[in-house]
Amino acid sequence: MRRDGRAVDKLRPVSYDLTVMKNSEDSCCIKIGNTHVICTATIEDKVPSFMKGQRKGWVTAEYSMLPRCSTTRVPREHSKNTISGRTQEIQRLIGRTLRCAVNLTLLGERQIIIDCDVINADGGTRTASITGGYIALYMACRRLVKLGIVPTLPVVRQVAAVSCGICEGTALLDLTYDEDKDADVDANFVIGDQNALIEIQACAEGKAFSTSQLMQMLDLAQIGTKELFKLQTEALSLA
Known part of the structure; x- marks a missing residue:
């Protein structure tokens, strides 16, 4: 039995609050246990310079942790005039894995930016960002279809992510911070529907x-993402 009473193959409670940011095209606040992330989508009618002339779009992401999302204050990175290696690595992970959800040619020459802001952190912030980011991305793509800007939905794959680890010799799904800091192995799995593997990060x-x-x-990751797919679909059906 784990510290919070969950079985080894159980996710923490998961919920989604949609359209929490009234000024963005689409948004989602994902809550997985005590990890809460606001994911917003911004549509721009342009692409980065390296994509110009290719007749397809782009999906990218930015990630940040609010100063008191953790037990100790996390300094705002702009105050240090630099972005940490951890932040760069996480936002690149979010961007490239969400690009696997979209046919960039169908998107046309426009960019969707997914901003992921952690407002409460208790482990698995990057995986929650991907899972919630997919919802914001899907809603943004659906908006483009409703407005007649693109002819068909460019989303081609559902994407979710979850953390796993080995703690005292036992494999666990969806680690809290306390489990993660004591784990012998820390891993993150990004999986598409039909068990398509998108990215695996694992470190001893x-x-x-x-x-x-x-x-x-x-x-365990496949069990967890199967449940996350179901919850994503339920949330999107109500949006």
């Missing part, structure tokens, strides 16, 4: 892990 924290343990975590 001082103790190597086996192929068998990796597969145990993958099995």
